[in-house]
Amino acid sequence: MMDWTDRHCRFFHRLLSRRARLYTEMVTTGALLHGDVPRHLRYNAEEHPLALQLGGSEPAELAQCARLGEQWGYDEINLNCGCPSERVQRGAFGACLMAEPALVADCIKAMLDAVALPVSVKHRIGIDRTDNYAFVRDFVGALHLAGCRTFIVHARNAWLRGLSPKQNRELPPLRYAMVHQLKADFPDCTIVLNGGISNSEQVQAQLQQLDGVMLGREAYHRPWWLSDWDVQFFGETPMARSREQVEAQMVDYMLRQSQQHGTTWYPIARHMLGLRQGLPGARRWRQVWSDHRLKGQDPREVMALAHGAQLALA
Secondary structure (H helix, E strand, C coil): CCCCCCHHHHHHHHHHCCCCCEECCCEEHHHHHHCCHHHHHCCCHHHCCEEEEEECCCHHHHHHHHHHHHHCCCCEEEEEECCCCHHHHHCCCHHHHHHCHHHHHHHHHHHHHHCCCCEEEEEECCECCCCCHHHHHHHHHHHHHHCCCEEEEECCCECCCCCCHHHHCCCCCCCHHHHHHHHHHCCCCEEEEECCCCCHHHHHHHHCCCCEEECCHHHHHCHHHHHHHHHHHHCCCCCCCCHHHHHHHHHHHHHHHHHHHCCCCHHHHHHHCCCCCCCCCHHHHHHHHCCHHHCCCCHHHHHHHHHCHHHHCC
């Protein structure tokens, strides 16, 4: 998710789940080929398993960027064919690529030829008013022939005109049955569902028919949910961590980032604002951690203030 799942966010999420696969925000080929590579590809070693999501439509450029991802130690390369924003469309990538399966297949093949990493695709079930299953089946089929074996499917159409990206997260309706049919038609592929999942019961239900579920904004806004995933979905022992311990680990991380990169705690803290959702005093706790006037303070002092917030901010 652009501007959300940066490396600070991913470090935070990794404190909550050891096994969930994390994805970067989309990085365009232009940003990597003509920009600051370390700024875009730097991550924390704790983040593995970690996939690099690319945005682009030129096979040679994507191959070059996939090589960079491999050199930097990523575990997977993912091509974004699902973002509907007009800005992304102007770059000729994202969801509009679903109208050009042959081009996407060339992109996949170029990346697979360039790296030893798995290459996956995130896409929609259709674009605009194209709502027949044959459209997404043929799209997946073309990529399957090119060698792709992992598909992350947002189960609603991307509207390229007439809806904002925010509206397109709610409209048109989700159609999980199409994703289930893809698994039936491509049984050798890993099919992962995305869209509309908000609780563990829904995840478990989808895992009866599919290989995985991708969570986005729901997990971001309710991060403590992640702390149950290793037990519920991977059969592992629970992590003996409280919310307070996770917060303290984030403060230690903030201190390291300040020492190593000169990063203040403020852009890091925004990712953990949902940590105490639903608990007494959560609102005032969030107020402290999002107070820009405190940016110059030591994050240990901010944490102490946050836990005395009802008195301090009364």
